[in-house]
Amino acid sequence: MKVSRAEAAQNRERIIDTAAKLFRERGFDGIGVADLMKSAGMTHGGFYGHFASKEDLMAQASMHALEGSLNTLRQVVEHDRENALAIIASTYLSTTHRDQRGEGCAMAALGAEAARHGSPLRAAFTQGVRTTVELITELVTGRTRRAKHQRALTIYASMVGALVLARAVEDEALSAEILESVLASIVPEAD
Template identity: 35%
Template sequence: MGHSQADKARSRERILTEAATQIRDKGLDAVSIGSLMQRVKLTHGGFYGHFASRSDLIAAALQRALAAGEAAAHASRDPDKPVSLNSMARSYLSRAHRDSRKSGCAIAALISDVGRADEECRAVMEPHIEAFIAKVAEVLDDDGDVRAIMAVSAMIGALAISRVITDEKRSDAVLRTVRDGVIAMAADE
């Protein structure tokens, strides 16, 4: 008995959602097709009815993870307050964000993995980084985007580093130091 297109779409969504969760938590290499399909209660052979290859799945799951991180950031903003570099830095470089690897910024969680990945994965993440830079440039009114590139690089790097450091006070110091430096960029206008 065949499956309807709606059933197939729901199965694909379950696969993508689970794969995106896995890569955000454990990285791109953590996804095993066999265990992924088992977790979503589908057969290993059925995978190829949804994706051409593991690479195809990883690129789609990465896109899903990046979009979910952006949606979470957007949802956490107060719509009644204008976006400022101060508010962006305080939210991005916070303990709560550091401690939410599974739901926070997928760029910071996966930047090193994607840097070593194939061109397809890098092409998936690149526009998200460019959009982050563009948003910061807009907030800074930075036409040449030099300060925006510095701010975004500092924020992504600090978040990633703070997640590695096991001493919570030192990790907090990394976040605080970079947050203060990024906020000072806006004050230097």
């Protein structure tokens, strides 16, 4: 039975949504195409009608996840620009975010794996870093645009690194301490 263009587009979006979540939960190598398609409620055979390869899906799912995170950050800025950095940092550096890998930051979940791949996957992560740092640059103070940009890079790298470390350790107290320490360095009154 032939599907309409609208149904094909919906199926493609469902595959990308499912992949974005499962890749963040399990890593790029932690799930195969057959299981991914099954999780999306589709058959393995339909995969290549939507994507050239698993690498193609990895790039598109990563871009989708990164754009979703950026949209969330933009909503915070639109809602409360004055306190946006504190809200973003405290939400990002929370135990809830740490524990929700499938819903959380693709950069923290997959950045190290993306470094082992080529373009276009790395291009998606590059764009994710650039746009997120641009947004944070608008929220920090500094004497020059360059100083603000450097501060934004430091903040973003600190948050991503802290989340990676907090997820990696098995000691719950140490994990929480990592998150709290980095939050205090970004938002001193959180101390």
